[in-house]
Amino acid sequence: MKRLLLGTAMALGLAGMAQAEGYKIGISNTVQGNGWREQMVCAMKAEALASGKVESLNIAHRNTDAAGQLEDIRNLIQAGVNAIVVNPSNAEGINAAIKEATDAGIVVVAVDQAVTEPSAYILSNNQTEYAYLGAKWLFEQMGGKGAVVYMRGAAGAGADNDRDVGFKKAMAEFPEITVAQEVFTGWQQDQGKQQINDIIAAGVPFQGIWTSGIDNVIVDALVESGAPMVPVVGADNAGFVGQLSSVEGLQGAAVTNPGSVGGAGVALAIQILDGKMPAEKTVLVDPALWENVTEEGKAKLAAAANPNLSPEWPVSVSIEGWTNYTMDQIIACKGPGE
Amino acid sequence: MKRWIDANTWTLGLAVLLAILLVSTKLIQPDFGASGLDSLARAALPFALATVGMAIVVLAGGIDLSIAAMMAVASVTGAVLMEGASDGQSVLIVLGVLLLGLAMGAINGLLITVSKVPDIVVTLAMLFVWQGVALLILNAPGGGAAPWLRALSAGGIPGIDWLPRAVVFLAIITALIWVPIRRSKLGLRLYAIGSDPLAAFRSGVPVGQTRIIAYALCGLFAALGGLSVTMSTGIGEPIPGPYLLASVAAVVLGGVVLGGGRGGILGPILAVFILRTVRMDLTLLSVDPNVAAIIEGTIMVAVVMFGAVLATRGHKT
Numbered sequence: 001m002k003r004l005l006l007g008t009a010m011a012l013g014l015a016g017m018a019q020a021e022g023y024k025i026g027i028s029n030t031v032q033g034n035g036w037r038e039q040m041v042c043a044m045k046a047e048a049l050a051s052g053k054v055e056s057l058n059i060a061h062r063n064t065d066a067a068g069q070l071e072d073i074r075n076l077i078q079a080g081v082n083a084i085v086v087n088p089s090n091a092e093g094i095n096a097a098i099k100e101a102t103d104a105g106i107v108v109v110a111v112d113q114a115v116t117e118p119s120a121y122i123l124s125n126n127q128t129e130y131a132y133l134g135a136k137w138l139f140e141q142m143g144g145k146g147a148v149v150y151m152r153g154a155a156g157a158g159a160d161n162d163r164d165v166g167f168k169k170a171m172a173e174f175p176e177i178t179v180a181q182e183v184f185t186g187w188q189q190d191q192g193k194q195q196i197n198d199i200i201a202a203g204v205p206f207q208g209i210w211t212s213g214i215d216n217v218i219v220d221a222l223v224e225s226g227a228p229m230v231p232v233v234g235a236d237n238a239g240f241v242g243q244l245s246s247v248e249g250l251q252g253a254a255v256t257n258p259g260s261v262g263g264a265g266v267a268l269a270i271q272i273l274d275g276k277m278p279a280e281k282t283v284l285v286d287p288a289l290w291e292n293v294t295e296e297g298k299a300k301l302a303a304a305a306n307p308n309l310s311p312e313w314p315v316s317v318s319i320e321g322w323t324n325y326t327m328d329q330i331i332a333c334k335g336p337g338e
Numbered sequence: 339m340k341r342w343i344d345a346n347t348w349t350l351g352l353a354v355l356l357a358i359l360l361v362s363t364k365l366i367q368p369d370f371g372a373s374g375l376d377s378l379a380r381a382a383l384p385f386a387l388a389t390v391g392m393a394i395v396v397l398a399g400g401i402d403l404s405i406a407a408m409m410a411v412a413s414v415t416g417a418v419l420m421e422g423a424s425d426g427q428s429v430l431i432v433l434g435v436l437l438l439g440l441a442m443g444a445i446n447g448l449l450i451t452v453s454k455v456p457d458i459v460v461t462l463a464m465l466f467v468w469q470g471v472a473l474l475i476l477n478a479p480g481g482g483a484a485p486w487l488r489a490l491s492a493g494g495i496p497g498i499d500w501l502p503r504a505v506v507f508l509a510i511i512t513a514l515i516w517v518p519i520r521r522s523k524l525g526l527r528l529y530a531i532g533s534d535p536l537a538a539f540r541s542g543v544p545v546g547q548t549r550i551i552a553y554a555l556c557g558l559f560a561a562l563g564g565l566s567v568t569m570s571t572g573i574g575e576p577i578p579g580p581y582l583l584a585s586v587a588a589v590v591l592g593g594v595v596l597g598g599g600r601g602g603i604l605g606p607i608l609a610v611f612i613l614r615t616v617r618m619d620l621t622l623l624s625v626d627p628n629v630a631a632i633i634e635g636t637i638m639v640a641v642v643m644f645g646a647v648l649a650t651r652g653h654k655t
Binding site: 032056057058059060061062063064065066067068070071072074075076077078079080089090091092093094095096154155157158160161 | 367369370373374377380381384473477478479480492567570571572573575576577578579580614617618621622624626627628630631
């Protein structure tokens with residue numbers, strides 16, 4: 001009996017300790033209603049749940065600018081969180097609030113894009129490499145000459161500028177490649193489709209299309225208009241990856257840009273809170289390219305495709321060595337206490 | 339005294355609502371104090387300045403859909419010029435940006451007055467024009483801000499720690515620009531063309547000129563709002579922030595009639611602080627972010643409807 005009591009007391013004590021150890025993590029994101037960002041937020045929730053160490057998540061997730069993100073981060077500081085994982089709206093605009101957070105002893109991890117505040121940890125996708133890898137493959141497919149339709153992201157966005165650097169780097173290596181048309185899709189499906197329809201209707205000749213992730217609607221437009229199929233480069237969005245295996249005559253490549261970098265950011269924040277400091281303050285996740293021209297590429301595409309994912313979600317739902325959740329957990333998109 | 343209270347019931351009601359919200363914030367988060375007030379005020383500053391600009395145009399019977407885009411133009415112009423500038427130069431740059439704001443607003447007003455095209459159409463078109471201008475000046479977030487400018491809105495007032503500098507800054511700017519206008523003939527004219535342009539015209543009010551001035555003032559406050567964004571972020575952002583809809587919402591919640599002619603400036607400013615405090619409380623309570631937007635909208639509609647009920651009751655008695 002005594003033993004039982006002691007055991008119960010110990011169990012209770014341990015449970016109490018676990019409770020005390022539960023971290024409170026804040027999240028700040030400034031683009032809402034975009035498949036990639038929604039996957040990022042779901043990855044954050046799933047990782048927090050899978051870790052078993054997070055008591056609650058405090059999520060500020062809305063469409064706003066850097067000034068609005070300053071407000072959100074300061075509100076999270078007020079809420080007394082232990083760590084903040086943030087997808088910064090740009091590299092410099094939110095430094096003031098990040099400094100206030102780290103001064104207050106809060107761990108700050110910037111995911112997806114970098115910040116220049118030195119007290120923050122950064123875990124981001126390598127956007128320059130993303131554009132370079134895809135553009136280089138595309139130009140090789142085009143035989144090193146011809147005109148390419150350059151469908152960028154949102155004008156003025158940090159990731160778009162980094163990608164532009166990578167694209168220009170590939171352009172410089174292929175002097176006979178010209179840009180047939182350069183447009184900003186704003187990372188909006190409807191806008192991108194309208195633009196490619198206009199370009200096809202105007203009769204502008206082109207031999208390849210590079211997109212900044214608005215990809216499946218471009219293939220749709222090519223199929224619907226009966227225009228000749230040209231090589232298309234997109235991101236690893238589920239819809240586009242599916243098309244690469246199913247659309248007749250389509251040559252294309254998907255470059256990975258995992259939204260699950262959000263989950264990796266939460267994992268890094270928990271590690272730091274546990275006292276395990278990473279060797280470097282900046283961790284870059286390099287993209288991979290999956291094409292449907294070689295057998296090897298086809299196999300990679302087939303392995304990545306998952307019919308359960310929303311077509312706008314990237315299919316790379318986890319990052320090896322970082323994320324610990326299961327596929328079901330990220331699709332369920334539930335955080336601790338939900 | 340009673341007359342003053344009668345005339346300002348709505349504003350007083352908003353002040354009480356804000357006080358209740360601040361007390362509940364303290365209940366939700368017992369640590370809420372000077373730093374909390376400071377972050378609230380800093381967040382509210384660009385919204386408040388945009389709202390004052392919008393309120394002036396709405397009082398004069400118009401609306402300016404290009405306000406957030408003008409803020410972006412002001413913000414990037416200031417940030418680009420200020421990068422690496424000395425303190426003395428940056429004072430001139432700030433004055434220049436304010437003039438630029440006046441000019442942008444005056445162009446909006448001039449186009450409306452001369453073309454006779456409805457204000458909503460002209461300013462919607464100008465929204466795209468100013469957006470393009472901002473991107474031409476700076477195609478990605480960048481630039482800088484003078485340290486003295488950044489210090490204007492950061493922290494408390496020495497000696498009175500709980501009073502945020504951003505609030506004092508807002509009060510001084512608004513009082514310096516709006517109070518003299520409100521008390522002059524121009525103020526009467528603004529209200530006159532807002533409540534009935536024809537009657538105003540027949541009473542000898544230069545309607546077109548007054549309208550242009552109203553839009554120019556809106557442009558001036560948009561420039562101040564844009565500068566305040568640069569003040570808080572330290573950079574310029576070419577993509578306009580969420581200030582257009584937020585400023586219209588605060589103007590309506592602040593008791594300004596959308597048709598023009600009735601309302602004040604203090605009400606909309608209080609409304610801005612109420613909306614920011616609601617946002618803060620929703621974050622502190624870690625409400626699901628998608629639900630938070632619904633709650634914000636519902637509160638807004640509920641308060642305005644409550645006000646309409648009060649107003650009809652007041653008329654009956």
